[in-house]
Amino acid sequence: MVSKRNKKLLENLENIGNKVIKDFEKNKNPTIKIPSRTLSNVYFDEKKGMLALGDKMIDRNYFNLSQAKKFMQTLLIASKLKEVLQKGNTVGLRQLFYMSKHTLEGLEENTFDNQDESDPVVEDIEGLLDALREELGIFAATKGKMAGPLKIRDKGDLINTSKLGSSGYGIPSIVEDHAIQLEDHDAKFILVIEKEQMWNRLNEDKFWKKHNCIILTGKGQPARGDRRMVRRLHEELKLPVYVFTDMDIWGYYIYSVYKQGSINLAHFSTKAAVPDAKFLGFKTSDIKRFDIPKEHWIKMNKGDLKRIREIKDYDWFKNDKKWQKEFKALVKFGHKIEQDALVAKGIEFTSKDYLPVKIKEKDWID
Amino acid sequence: MVSKRNKKLLENLENIGNKVIKDFEKNKNPTIKIPSRTLSNVYFDEKKGMLALGDKMIDRNYFNLSQAKKFMQTLLIASKLKEVLQKGNTVGLRQLFYMSKHTLEGLEENTFDNQDESDPVVEDIEGLLDALREELGIFAATKGKMAGPLKIRDKGDLINTSKLGSSGYGIPSIVEDHAIQLEDHDAKFILVIEKEQMWNRLNEDKFWKKHNCIILTGKGQPARGDRRMVRRLHEELKLPVYVFTDMDIWGYYIYSVYKQGSINLAHFSTKAAVPDAKFLGFKTSDIKRFDIPKEHWIKMNKGDLKRIREIKDYDWFKNDKKWQKEFKALVKFGHKIEQDALVAKGIEFTSKDYLPVKIKEKDWID
Incomplete structure (x- = not known):
């Protein structure tokens, strides 16, 4: 039995094929229009506070030597997605x-030689249908918990x-609401x-018990499912999100991925970003305050400094005075501090001193 | 309150220090004797069917320029392990x-500059105490489920x-029986x-429902906790273990890690190896039988072939006629086949056809 949700998606998938058939019948060059995901079509939507895709579309034509293979691949993946959806x-x-x-x-020609070819086509179809691959029943590796x-x-299983x-709870790759529902809760915030x-x-x-909260980790750069889960918790349970990372540019960037989204998955931001997320730390003003000994500072290398220069100019950071101040302080300090150093x-210490003080005093960057 | 188990471990940790004090009092060069974990002290115990450490010990002396730092590091880690154990x-x-x-x-000298220095010392202490770091309360990254x-x-939580x-169920890093107990079950085998x-x-x-079994993955090379869990399920629930991997040398090696252990963690085999584990596939005789189309074969590269030459000569493979035959067939075939290809x-297909037939007919290599 095909659900109502899947029925709509199936219709949209079929429409891709129907459009191509019509083009053939009209003796037109069959064309599929796909939202462009290149950097030039990615922008920061200041009003929404998240990354987004622009209106630029690319044509994928059948009668075009450089596009014919990609055209065929798009229809092929679409047909397989239809099969998966139909079977549920x-x-x-x-x-x-x-x-x-x-x-x-x-012929000796393969439809696909590498997964590097099929993964982007799946993202193309996400754009085409304005649906996530997760809604289409396609999962990837899991990470967070x-x-x-x-x-x-x-x-169907009720999990406390x-x-x-x-x-x-290991966060699955597919956390869409047809698969996963958020039931009762007694949480006041989400700590990422x-x-x-x-x-x-x-x-x-x-x-989480002492502070009535949900603690969640994406184990470094989060998987899509982890980001989607944070967004659903934030949106559906109406809970604030506090992000706690290493004090280094990599940690700060991970925070911005939860908050504004990532450049290469800009179309995913509308469904995963949390523009309200607060950055709890670790940040430069914490060093003195929590007296982190010098031997636990790690000297920044050229790669760290280069990355700071790149990231501070990103649209969502460059007009933010608090963040510009933080980046400046970080460069001046010249060292990184990891979360794990707090255990020393x-x-x-982290659960009894650091976090309660930070949250109570709202000592965050928003 | 310190548990009985921890009390014994604490005693053993203290004895490391007491021995050093005694050496000082006797005007002897303080020495710690540690089981050697170098390749030359690793052997395959044919009787037990697993990798093991030999009797070779190394001396770590205080009055020795090249050993003094390592000596100090050993005592330092031991004292921190004591602290962790005492706090529970x-x-x-x-x-x-x-x-x-x-x-x-x-001084400007640090006790440790990198985790690369502290991790091996933890393994030294495992050897010294004949205890796992997991028993001492030290965890690492998790992987399997x-x-x-x-x-x-x-x-304390009962999890179905x-x-x-x-x-x-995400397999924790520490699955020792003080932290995790196996309760009721209705399983007939374990599929890794x-x-x-x-x-x-x-x-x-x-x-797992249709075949009354436990399905478990270590997501490629398993973490220690995953291997320890498989061993506990096998030993305590008395269930056979079937391993299902890609048809390539990397998959075959993963099987041997579950079965005989790994060279760099030879001391861990006595607590994690499952010498009875059967290799279910995917194997060369499955190709024809299950009609895997040529387009899903992946050509082996030089790295694959080199690794086959290495692994076929490992002690636990070299006298095994069935495995030598399989390696020969794999080289002759010249291609790899991934588990995921079966989905095509x-x-x-895998759950309804491939696995049930293989298990019913006991079509495995043991």
Whole structure:
């Protein structure tokens, strides 16, 4: 049985094919119009506070030597997505690649040689349909996990994320609301933690219990599912999001990915960004305040400094005085400080001292 | 309150220090004896069917210019491990590094500059105490997940691993029996799957329900916790273990890590290896049988062939006729086949056709 949601998606997928058939019938060059995802079509939407795609469309034509293969690949992936949706299953990006890879009859030519060719076509189709691949039933690798006073219904199972011991709830790749529903909760905020080891420490200290919150980590750069989950928690449960990272440009960038989105997935921002997210730290003003000893500072290298110069000029940072001040202070300090260094101040220092003070005093950058 | 288990470990940790004090009192050069973990002290124990460490010990002396720093580092890590155990907490390897890193008073010298220095010292102490770092409360990054008719008690929470939706139970880094207990189960075997995407597919098909089994993936090379979990499931629940990997030398090696252990963690084999584990596939005889089309074969490169030459001569493979035959067939075939390619045969082909036939006919290499 095909759900109502899938029915609409199926219709839209079929319309791609119908349009091509019509073009043929009218003796026109069959064309698929796809939103451009190149850098020149990515912009920062100041009003919404997130990255977005512009209106630029690219034509993919059948009768064009340089586009014919890509045209065929687009229709092929679309037909496989239709198959997955009709069956109501989910498959991985690697599996979709194999489903779409075959040798053309009578030729030595393969439809796809590498997954590098099929993944971008999936993103093209996301743009075409204005739908996420997750809605189409396509998953990728998982990364993040979470815990806290929240019940989740995951493919029918009711899961209490405060009753999952040291493991926590592993955030699936597909967290769309047809697959996962947020049920009861008793949380006051969401704490997003960059590193897994810090999440583990806070989970062991039951930080989420003492402070009625949901703790979540994307283990460094978050997977799409992790970002989507943070957004849903924020939007549906109406909870503020605080992000806690290393004090280095890589951590600051991870914060901005949760907040404004990422350049290469700009179309995903409308469904995953949290423009309200606050940056809790670790930040330069914390060094003196929490007395981080010199031996736990790590000297920045050229790569760090280069990345700061790049990132400080990004549209969503360049007009922000607080952030420009922070970048300046970071460069002047010349060192990085990792979250894990806080454990040297005391095993429970982060959960008992650092975080409660920071949250209570709203000592964040927003 | 310190548990009985921790009391014994604490005693053993203290004995390291006591021995050093005694050496000082006797005007002897303080020495710590540590089991050598170099390749020359690793051997394959044919009787037990697993990798093991030999008897070779190395002396770490205080009055020795090239050993004094390592000597100090060993005592320092031991004292931090004592602190963690006494508090009954757990900390990450990165956090332990920071806890142990400081600048010597009046000198510019750091006790540790990199985690590359502290991690091996932790392994030294594992050897010294004949205990796992997990028993000492030290965790690392997690990887694997599992699902099936099994209840687990994780830090007090009772978790039904058949009720965790698309997420599954994320296998923690520390799965020792003081932290995690295996409760009721209704499983007949354990299926270890190399890749996460295949695990996701099988989980969605509820393969574990139809076949009363536990499905587990280490997402490629498993973390220590994943290997330890497979061993505990095998040993405590008395269940056979079937390993399902890609048909390539990297998959075959992953199988051997679950079965015999890994060279660089030979001391861990006694607690993690499963010498009874069967290799279910994908193997060369499956190609014809399950009619894998040529377009889904991936040509082997020089690196693959070099690795086959190395691995076929490993002690646990070189006298095994079945494996020598398989390696020969693999080289002759000259291609690799990934698990994910099976999805192209049909989205549910692996769970409905491939695996049931293989298991029913016991078509494995043991």
